[in-house]
Amino acid sequence: MDKSDYRQHISSQFNAELEDVRSRVLEMGGRVETQILDATRALVSLDGILASQVEAADQEINRIELRIDEDCSQILVRRQPTAGDLRLVYAVIKTITDLERIGDEAAKIARMAISLAAKERTREHMLQVQHLSNQVRTMVHDALDAFARMDAEAAVAVARQDIVVDREYESLMRQLMTYMMEDVRTVGPVIDIIFCIRAMERIGDHAKNIAEYVVYLVKGKDVRHIGIDAMERQVLARPPDPAE
């Protein structure tokens, strides 16, 4: 399916509705990216005020999800979309669930930042935490970009990036555990940091989910749970030759 395909409706009103939903998903995604950025900034700089703002802003993301969900349900009822249009609505319904949960993870990081700001301060490992956060935020950005451009190959690249993030998370976990064992007084704050990097790792998983919906949207193939190599083969596969 090409992005231009769903513009070919007899009803220009239907076109406008699909385009509207699509652009609001991207707007919701932009807000979620900002939440990750701000939550991490609050964590690294132990900024309780910024962290509280992130927590409050999560409510608005929840409301956006509900509104888009309601609009999708209206489109299903009134327009009874088929083929590529239905896949678009389906991908939107799934994508906003993941975006909302990314928002939840960002809010959790913000709550940990508030907890940490109140404890004995630890600035150890913050560079690596920042790096992990940048990586998963880029994954979210690239997944939404793949959605906007309907680019299945870019979506596969996002899924592949999740492997790197998982490896980095595991390595940082081991460092944090060693650090705790060496100085038992750090257990409290380090557990908070462990929950933050866990939240970041999950944000990466959600970005990968979104990437999988993009492949479904573009190729009409469900590539969840099949592993990255099989996913890549599905995306790169030639369309069947009609002459064969």
Added chain:
Amino acid sequence: MDKSDYRQHISSQFNAELEDVRSRVLEMGGRVETQILDATRALVSLDGILASQVEAADQEINRIELRIDEDCSQILVRRQPTAGDLRLVYAVIKTITDLERIGDEAAKIARMAISLAAKERTREHMLQVQHLSNQVRTMVHDALDAFARMDAEAAVAVARQDIVVDREYESLMRQLMTYMMEDVRTVGPVIDIIFCIRAMERIGDHAKNIAEYVVYLVKGKDVRHIGIDAMERQVLARPPDPAE
């Protein structure tokens, strides 16, 4: 909406399709409950073989999700459901996503059980871990039961139960942290246990999500993100009096 409502279709074939999807969601739910039970049993008894079986069985749950998802998409295309039928399909699409993620959390607990079985053994806190697991498994069971019986009040009770689970989780977290601080050699296994109880706490969240879809299905009202008391008011609200 009453359960009998969606049985009143002109097409008995359509009835059969909806009933089939509904019963497969319940079957998927039953498998997921078993996964929680077995993963926790493997954890508490440090049974690596059982844990490996849980991990393997997660693949089948993923496949069931994809099949139900595909069937819902077919129903949307061919039947173009409206009103209560559309809400049912919508609730199913959302519910199976949460069930699949509960399956993922159970698989994580199983992986921790394998990791713990290979480490210095710790049997501390296992009674409380078992108790927490029982609670969230009951939540999943009750949420599915509310779905099967289309019982919005039972769904509210599930959402309320999530508050108890969160409190219990927090209390157990504090105990585990104190335990680590008192004996630094326990850090490795205790972190595994912390991730297990975190997975259980998330299973409770997913059960609550399913309960919210049940309220949406039965009452046509979206009660996500509004808090338990507002949710209860929505469910107990009298339908508007036509004479008013």
